[in-house]
Amino acid sequence: MTLSRQAPSRAAAKENGDADDTILELRDLKTYFFLERGVVKAVDGVNVSVGRRKTLGVVGESGCGKSVTFRSVMRLIQSPPGKIVEGEILLHRKDGETVDIVKLDPGSRQLRDIRGAEIAMIFQEPMTSLNPLHPVGKQISESVLLHQNLTRRAALERAEEMLNRVHIADPDRRISEYPHQLSGGMRQRVMIALALSCNPSILIADEPTTALDVTVQAQILDLMRELQDDFDSAIVLITHNLGVVSQMADHVAVMYLGRVVEYAPVSEIYHNPKHPYTIGLLNSVPVLGRKEENRLVPITGMVPSPMEEIRGCAFAERCPEAMEICWEQPPEFNEHEPGHYAACWLHD
Numbered sequence: 001m002t003l004s005r006q007a008p009s010r011a012a013a014k015e016n017g018d019a020d021d022t023i024l025e026l027r028d029l030k031t032y033f034f035l036e037r038g039v040v041k042a043v044d045g046v047n048v049s050v051g052r053r054k055t056l057g058v059v060g061e062s063g064c065g066k067s068v069t070f071r072s073v074m075r076l077i078q079s080p081p082g083k084i085v086e087g088e089i090l091l092h093r094k095d096g097e098t099v100d101i102v103k104l105d106p107g108s109r110q111l112r113d114i115r116g117a118e119i120a121m122i123f124q125e126p127m128t129s130l131n132p133l134h135p136v137g138k139q140i141s142e143s144v145l146l147h148q149n150l151t152r153r154a155a156l157e158r159a160e161e162m163l164n165r166v167h168i169a170d171p172d173r174r175i176s177e178y179p180h181q182l183s184g185g186m187r188q189r190v191m192i193a194l195a196l197s198c199n200p201s202i203l204i205a206d207e208p209t210t211a212l213d214v215t216v217q218a219q220i221l222d223l224m225r226e227l228q229d230d231f232d233s234a235i236v237l238i239t240h241n242l243g244v245v246s247q248m249a250d251h252v253a254v255m256y257l258g259r260v261v262e263y264a265p266v267s268e269i270y271h272n273p274k275h276p277y278t279i280g281l282l283n284s285v286p287v288l289g290r291k292e293e294n295r296l297v298p299i300t301g302m303v304p305s306p307m308e309e310i311r312g313c314a315f316a317e318r319c320p321e322a323m324e325i326c327w328e329q330p331p332e333f334n335e336h337e338p339g340h341y342a343a344c345w346l347h348d
Helices: 010-015 066-073 109-117 136-147 152-165 184-196 214-231 242-248 266-271 276-283 324-328
Strands: 022-035 038-051 055-059 082-092 098-100 119-122 202-206 234-238 251-256 259-265 333-337 340-343
Touching (some): 022 066, 022 234, 038 066, 038 251, 038 259, 055 066, 066 082, 066 119, 109 119, 136 184, 152 184, 184 214, 202 214, 214 242, 242 266, 251 266, 251 276, 259 266, 259 276
Parallel strands (some): 055 234, 055 251, 119 202, 202 234
Antiparallel strands (some): 251 259, 259 340, 333 340
């Protein structure tokens, strides 16, 4: 696989000595929504890999395709109108087997076994993700019963154990309570307990701290780090909060209009960003003690419509560094420094 407009391949990973630690690969993934008024290219050629026991931060503005990309991994795209039209989603299991999730039938037992048991997801809003008609303990135990050979009593004990693991007080009482009886932070902890109840290899966390106050946010992030060590899981952290990414991630993928425009270790993203969009995101972050003359610099303009056919770089219209070639030809996604990839003509 070439590196043109590609994220790091397994060949590149092998050169860095960590090929065997790649657990998930997305290769040229394209997910489109076919509407009456046109085709929405929500994910338009994403290439990215996730390392075993590592955390990948996925950042970008709302509507850039972050959530749709990893809902595609879970095969949770409603069809119609959504459809994975091209690409591969490769799950590398510990036993050496590789499964292309795209090729699995959406209703197959094999895909159901992967969901929850090998790849689990924490959704943005736990109040709408948890079933309001069932106690939280039952919801966790049903997931355990689906994926593990346990009795109903043992599954309930497992649910209570998981509530205790996520630091919910009185878990023996809480398993009988309904979602509306819990606070926002507790519901988020229940979602984490539900996701980790079957010891998945990959945890996808979609805006796990949205709508929580800063104190609860810090507790949730500490909890995710703790459980990652305990369960030996990889984490995909989808967020627009660059502060959260700086605390949690090992690598960062920056997305814009359905594509990854920069990929690098987290320290490189913050201290040596290559893409003007990444620089714009960093300049938009409020910093305590920032001098008045160094106020926030917003990214001008609007994100183009994902229905629009763009001839050159999708960011050219908003880019302060745009050159003539940016309007004529899309940049290739190349490695400009070891492990640091960007799609930008400034570095070519």
